[in-house]
Amino acid sequence: MKKIVVVGAVGGGATVAGQIRFYDKDAKITVFDRDSTMSYAACGTPYVIGGVIEDTESLLMADPEQFKEKRNIDVWLEHEVMEINRAEKSVLVKNLKTGECFHEPYDFLILSPGGSAMVPALDGLASTDHFVLRSFGDMERIMSYIEQTQPSSCAVSGAGFIGIEMAENLKNLGLHVQMVHKSSHVMSILDPDISNQVLAELKSNGVVVHTNSVITKADQKELLLSTGQKLHADFLILSTGLKPNTELAEKAGLPIGETGGIITNEFMQTADPSIYALGDASENTDFVTGGAKRVPLASPAHRQAFIAAQHLTGHAIPKTGLLGTSIVKVFALDVAMTGLNERSLIEKGLLYETVLLKGNSNAGYYPDHSEITLKVHFNPETRKILGAQCIGSKGVDKRIDVLATAMYAGLAIEDLQALELCYAPPYSSPKDPINMVGYKAISNQKGTNA
Known part of the structure; x- marks a missing residue:
């Protein structure tokens, strides 16, 4: 029976513990977190403060009692892991309420310590x-x-x-x-x-x-x-800014990368194969360049939790790199992005061209439509998409999600014109803005007006 210890009980930590239990019914899983709450929706906190989300408790996804009852996972809140003894494969844990310290052994250790505000x-x-x-x-x-x-x-x-x-x-x-x-x-x-x-x-x-x-x-x-x-x-x-909480890993001699995160391989393992790291404190790879990348967002943390849990339970699924796909609401506007921006492309010395499209989110004659700006960077030689941004009041997430999928699939920018995307006047146009980016790229390549 495997003994698994998880450090951190929010997004990545709680998720990886639950995933491991799903694939391994017998493992003994113990989770420690120095906070007084676990598994809460951190991304919703600004909207609770602003009164948009009225029920504060709705952000709490689970508590230790539920984890024990439903998943047979022990969660100890207000318990901080102070040290890792890699030779003995144990951690030193401090009960923050009583000051008591004790050692907890592990076969596998998963670090999901998050980050701290600077x-x-x-x-x-x-x-x-x-x-x-x-x-x-x-x-x-x-x-x-x-x-x-x-x-x-x-x-x-x-x-x-x-x-x-x-x-x-x-x-x-x-x-x-x-x-x-x-x-x-x-x-x-x-x-x-x-x-x-x-x-x-x-x-x-x-x-x-x-x-x-x-x-x-x-x-x-x-x-x-x-x-x-x-x-x-x-x-x-x-x-x-956010500082990744890597002190525990550093004291244990685990290498820290150029982004400030704990270096991991394609299965989220650190330099010590019995220790995994995920979430805000882990360093991963950039999907486009293959270089170091750290993305302190919820979606990558959940994906990394899945990869670590799969590998730990004998089902190796390597990660494919990060795009940093993200979105934010700014009053009436939504703005989303994926991949590399212009500054990164220039700093990395990458060859690129850009298609800039200004159009409508859906049929212009339909009462509820929004002007959107869609900007897509691509390699003029390979024609592969390098990054994209979109801003408007409607349909922004849809376009960036399609482009992120196209990047993972390795589509050329011209391939966007061939995508058969759903259409009805409230949602799009017969030629979606995504299609129009593909058409425009073809026209620009031929030296004609799009």
Whole structure:
């Protein structure tokens, strides 16, 4: 009987434990997490804060009692794994309530420790009410603060995924929201022309955005920017990046990669074949380039959990690399992406061309349609798709999902014109925007107008 220990009980950890039990009915599975909640939908926390999701408990997918009863898996919350003894194949665990420490043996160890919000060393930060959003407890603290103090304004530092979602949800609560972002473009993962549309949407909804700026000093409700400008904010949300929790792996001598994650092979094994790593703290490979890539999102973590569980139970299914497919809601707009952006293509010295299509999400004569911008990068020699972005109010996810599938399938950009996609006026056009990208690529190759 295998003895399996899992570190981390949120998305990746809880999923891999459940997957292993599905394929191995006899293994002894024990999960440790230093938090007080497990298996919660972290991606939903901004929307609970904003009141879009009214039932806070709906984010809790399971608890230790359910895991024990339904899956015969032992989950110990508020228990932190302090050390890994690879020679003895055991972990040192600390009960955070009592301070008691004990050793837990394992045959296989799975690390899913997640990541921690990066908090800048900001002068005067302690004098300012400030929060990060990385856990269920963080969400509860923000909600409690808003309920008790009834603030009228907030500053959000960082305009990435969480920063954008928090800005929208705090604005929906009626707060005056200002964003501070060190780059010249919000959502720096996007190409500048797509990012500019996100910026315009933020501004049109009353969010004040300060780009090319960082907060250099905090003095209670006054924030000083690197530009010399001063902002007033009742509280501050820090969304300036994520640091993978690799300390445990580092102390155990497991190699850390160039992205800061624990290096894994195609089966999510670390340099120690009896130890796997997945989720935010694991380093994987880029589907397009084959280089190192780390994608701290829920979907890759769930896929990695499946791969690790399959391999551990004798069914080897190698991972195929990461595209970083993702989407975010920005008030009335949706923006999604997959693969490489222009900056990455240039930095890696890759040859590329771009098809830019502006059209409608569905039939223009149908009352409910949206203008969308679809941007697709491809290799002009191999014709393989390298990356794509899409923005609009409808049908954005559909287009990027099709393109991500096309990339995994190895389709050439011209092949997009041949895809038989569903059509009715409320949903698309006889020639979907995806088809039109393929037609346009053919026209451009022939030197004619699309």
